Amino acid sequence: MDTFFQQIINGLVQGSVYAMVALGYTMVYGILGLINFAHGEVVMVGAMVALSVIQLSISYGLPPILALLIGLMVSIAACMALGYSIERVAYRPLRKAPRLAPLITAIGVSMVLQTLAMIIWGREYHAFPSLLPNGSHILFGAIITEVQILIILVALAMMGGLLLLVHRTRLGRAMRAVAEDPSIATLMGVNTNSVISTTFMLGSALAATAGVMISANYGIAHYYMGSVLGLKAFTAAVLGGIGNMYGAMVGGLLLGLIESLGAGYIGDLSGGFLGSHYQDVFSFFVLISVLIFRPSGLLGERVAERS
Amino acid sequence: MMTSAKPHAPLLELSDIGKSFGGLSALSDISLHIRRGEIYGLIGPNGAGKTTLFNILTGLYRADGGRFTFDNTEYGGHCKSHTLARAGIARTFQNIRLFSNMTALENVMVGRHLRTRSGIWGALTRNAATRAEERETLQRARELLSYVGINRPHQTLAKNLSYGEQRRLEIARALATDPKLIALDEPVAGMNSTETDSLKKLLRDIRAGGTTVLIIEHDVKLILSLCDRVAVLDQGKKIAEDTPDQIKCNSAVISAYFGIEPAAYEQNSTKLPTARLPDQANHDHP
Amino acid sequence: MRQRDTWLVLVVLAIGLLALPFMTDALLGRGWVRILDFTLLYIMLALGLNIVVGYAGLLDLGYIAFFAVGAYCYALLGSPQLGLHFPFWVILPLSALLACLFGVLLGAPTLRLRGDYLAIVTLGFGEIIRIFLNNLNSPINITNGPQGIGMIDPIHLGSFSLGSTHELFGLTLPPVHLHYYLFLFFTLLVIFVSLRLEGSRIGRAWMAIREDEIAAKAMGINTRNIKLLAFAMGATFGGLAGGLFAGFQGFVSPESFGLAESITVLCMVVLGGMGNISGVLLGCLLLVVLPEVLRHGSGPAQQLLFGRSFVDPESLRMLLFGLALIVVMLWRPAGLWPSRQHRSELTAKDNLTKSSRDDRT
């Protein structure tokens, strides 16, 4: 029984990171109808920048908690600037271009970011310093570390904050209005370009935070970490119904849980035939099955074909 | 190929077609019948449900209730687009939907898809049957393009045609499917009066060639001067179905459509020129 | 007159293509002949993907899976792994056929999905195939897992082995040259099939679906079947290329079939010009040759410019490659050699005279 709860806890932690990254995909998709394939690399940049800043702060003798905070802040700022630039350079000139053109520029941006990161930080795995108390608690027979608790709390706080922003503020209304109909939003006096830029920056801030979280959880940062994470988060966004923010959160958490339960039980389920290596197969399988029955994801709107 | 039916036998009969979107009723209990060989008009103010009805007829929407009979075959509320196309219903779209990066000729050739059969094997070997079929397709496509009056090079991309030509190309493409009924969704929207006039002539020619024409229009004057019979939709309901002359005097139609009370209309209508009446008489009593 | 010109061009082209490996060998070295062989494999792959993405307009991000299916099919039927050693002319068609079957398997349940959803599902499918290949070594060892399958039989045409050097007509033909000619044959076949399909009833139906699916439906096209056909054809080309790849390399492992490979092939198609065979050829040529040039050239270039090497050539290659993708797309969003838009406008006048001539006959 305790493995079950252990897998649930691991799944929730992993899922909250997925959810935060998935939000970035889904917000951009909702507003531009575009898959921001470079988003995963923003997560990686967030982690790597935080790593460097933290190492620097520690070398100046700052207390660990403060170093972490500074690292997080700097990496959020850096990623927001990065997100803004990616939109300006790689997407905005292609708004009216054929659909696949921005996809290719996004791939180009990913390659550039990944290679730059490799040049700057090298190919090796970096140990992400553990700056938080190393305590852990027993919950229903499962171990949960304080880092994990913090990850879940921060993720909840940030997602809650985002929802408040989107649903309770003038900017949030404008974002939803642009997502629904940019030209009508313009008629209300909304500068759609600046709203789109803001959306990219918000998504990037979440991505930076997620990058720091996941590095802190596994104690590792690496120039290649963005690809896989981005792919998973994109899967989560589609699972929940891309374009829908609640969908991204539900999809992220669900994917985290599916993966960790899959990893834990797939052997038993398949009579020992499939090992835990198949956890990714399992999650894609769930995704495909969901899409076959609900072609627009779990919470996605059914898009009626218009003539 | 025309079946040996009586000229006035119904080709298409709708009964009790209903459709609602998210609780808002777009169409309720629409029943109408279109006879073989007539030009049938469907008018109504914006949002009356004309296009919705069209989309049901051509299989894009699923009706909530009701059924329709086409060419003596009964269909339920929903049927696949390509099945209906095969049965002989072809359509054009309100906001032109051509294959814009294909040439004018290819657009019409796609219309022949339904009446041709060669598959992968034929494509690879280009055997005699395929070559013959391609030749016939090409020939028919060229004929249709000149029939609707597109005199540009047939290799022009559809998106580079003028607006009026694009409308005509859509009609040629629809005709390529050998339809029994061609359904046109606002074919003159955005055309000037010369273009409109020549389109009217084209539609009459099409009818004379044995194809029944169903036309949705916003432009009442066009419908009244062109159609044999007209149905009027308002708020998703049919409020009249009659000859143009009768429709003109129908008070429900006048108030729904023009917002002009019957009395005022009658007074002024005496001043209206009646030059096109003989023209219509020709159609009503062939 | 015109016909004679065409023949002349064809003859020159044929001689050029036949002499290419020797010229490359002499001028650039044998490594580049190998790169030529890979270019041909990529062309087959890209033309297959071009059917799905370029003609039918279906975004497939897991296309490399069909390449993998073909390659592993070949590897399993012609290596000590399962102890099977079927002849080339049996395995290669089987590889293509199996890939075709996988294409249908993937296509059937997913064709209802809208563009971007289809993208992620195909991506997932590609990953699933790769993960299975990576892990099907236990409990029963089928694929040999991450180690991959080695010692694959070299390609034999009858008793003629492409795996060893031959002396023919006074020429020395090492394996890379021999494979070049075999691949050239299949590439030309794939180009031929693509051309035939493009100008056929089926090809028109694919393009109609790409341009406007609803209008295509209204024209009576059974969009489901036609899309499925696109998946099947594309997968067949992929499987064919995969089989040839396995026979050429003598070794296959899952890491050759990752997402990055799918994306590379997609870039070739989109960058060159979707839906245009010449564009796709150009895209392949650029994206295979450019990285190699960068790989070999960036080190010496840095030496020359700065006197020392700042960035290792491999990283620089990736960096410039990424930048090239961005710049080219910003500069020509429809690809370097887009399909038709420009061509037909340029030749519209030509066609007028041509079509009027056709009309008379």
Next chain:
Amino acid sequence: MTTPELKSLLHVRNLKMSYGGIQALRGVDLDVAHGELIALIGSNGAGKTTLLKVLAGLLQPASGTVHYRGTPLMHHAAHQLVQEGLTLVPEGRGIFARLTVKENLQMGSYCRSDEPSIDRDMQNVYELFPRLFERHKQLAGTLSGGEQQMLALGRALMSRPTLLMLDEPSMGLAPMMVTKIFETIQEISARGVSILLVEQNAKLALEVAQRGYVLENGLITSSDSAAKLLVSPAVRQAYMGS
């Protein structure tokens, strides 16, 4: 360069516009004075919607001049025009279906920052349309067509327009609702807002307007006082053909 007359709020001269191969506007001249209610009528495809879109900055004209309050309006982005008091209620209402009624109204006042008076204006809108107040927490997509039109009008009022442009406010509405909407339009006009009303329902529009223009095939074919146009055969001809 012609100097627009001072009393003219909106002054349009020789406006041309074409897209998709058709010339939608072929040289339109039109004036709206302060406080006027102008009807622009014409059959479908005459270019009415295109004209409004050009005026609202959504489309760029090919040539011609537009002066608003005496200053030229070319090359302003649409979102800047709203701040100048030029507000368009688009055809088909264009409400944000996934926002609540209240949020839609708040979007209307997006450009303003004077909170107390925004609140007051919202109260005014609710008084004008009590139905909207009853449903202020609902998603706008769940409203009926008439309620959506009320919302579109109310939302436009929230921007405190100087010139309100309405594109076919009666479209797809039940007769009762049309009456209600037109009463409201008159009321808005009475408060001093200048209105440019585009309508297919010629009689309705001319009954409430002071002056009217008839647009046919991208050209103004007649302009006169509404009362005169109402009985003029020109209008009927524009619809029924000659």
